[in-house]
Amino acid sequence: DVVLTQTPPTLSATIGQSVSISCRSSQSLLHSNGNTYLHWLLQRPGQSPQLLIYSVSRLESGVPNRFSGSGSGTDFTLKISGVEAEDLGVYYCVQGTHAPYTFGAGTKLELK
Amino acid sequence: VQLVESGGGLVQPGKSLKLSCSASGFTFSSYGMHWIRQAPGKGLDWVAYISSSSGTVYADAVKGRFTISRDNAKNTLYLQLNSLKSEDTAIYYCARSSHYFDYWGQGVMVTVSS
Numbered sequence: 001d002v003v004l005t006q007t008p009p010t011l012s013a014t015i016g017q018s019v020s021i022s023c024r025s026s027q028s029l030l031h032s033n034g035n036t037y038l039h040w041l042l043q044r045p046g047q048s049p050q051l052l053i054y055s056v057s058r059l060e061s062g063v064p065n066r067f068s069g070s071g072s073g074t075d076f077t078l079k080i081s082g083v084e085a086e087d088l089g090v091y092y093c094v095q096g097t098h099a100p101y102t103f104g105a106g107t108k109l110e111l112k
Numbered sequence: 113v114q115l116v117e118s119g120g121g122l123v124q125p126g127k128s129l130k131l132s133c134s135a136s137g138f139t140f141s142s143y144g145m146h147w148i149r150q151a152p153g154k155g156l157d158w159v160a161y162i163s164s165s166s167g168t169v170y171a172d173a174v175k176g177r178f179t180i181s182r183d184n185a186k187n188t189l190y191l192q193l194n195s196l197k198s199e200d201t202a203i204y205y206c207a208r209s210s211h212y213f214d215y216w217g218q219g220v221m222v223t224v225s226s
């Protein structure tokens with residue numbers, strides 16, 4: 001099974017600060033159809049997860065453009081350029097390339 | 113797009129439960145669907161997937177105990193949970209789309225305890 005290793009587990013930030021979260025996969029997430037199904041989710045406190053970034057770098061509709069994703073193969077990064085209060089919560093990477101599908105352990109973004 | 117889970121509750125170890133996920137706002141029959149769970153205070157844990165053509169995949173932890181199914185005429189996804197264990201206690205979410213996990217329901221709580 002694919003293991004996704006997310007770092008750091010906790011991130012403390014001030015409003016306006018830029019932060020990055022890393023997600024490393026135990027194997028390449030490049031699908032045989034040429035797509036890379038690595039996505040980023042945000043789970044705000046008491047809410048269901050929501051999709052932020054799909055296929056490494058594509059912004060889901062309605063998501064602010066301060067969120068960006070990058071990477072390829074086994075190394076991926078989510079960047080928030082200027083944290084806002086509404087960004088607080090737990091971020092997960094998830095892979096939809098290889099079944100069984102797997103999630104990273106999560107990164108909790110807190111206010112410093 | 114709306115996904116609404118139901119059927120959760122308190123159940124004794126070894127018993128069974130059936131969860132439902134009612135879908136609306138999209139052509140349900142065209143999409144693969146997932147069940148994902150989250151134990152209290154823990155991260156997300158993928159459980160099972162069913163394709164639009166009803167092919168299925170399961171996590172090892174639930175294989176042989178859980179069954180995912182769908183009724184396209186009712187726009188409903190199901191998860192039959194058998195031989196429940198305390199470690200199955202979690203919020204269970206349904207999510208749309210084979211590769212993308214793009215829409216999630218609000219979740220339903222399953223508590224396994226005597």
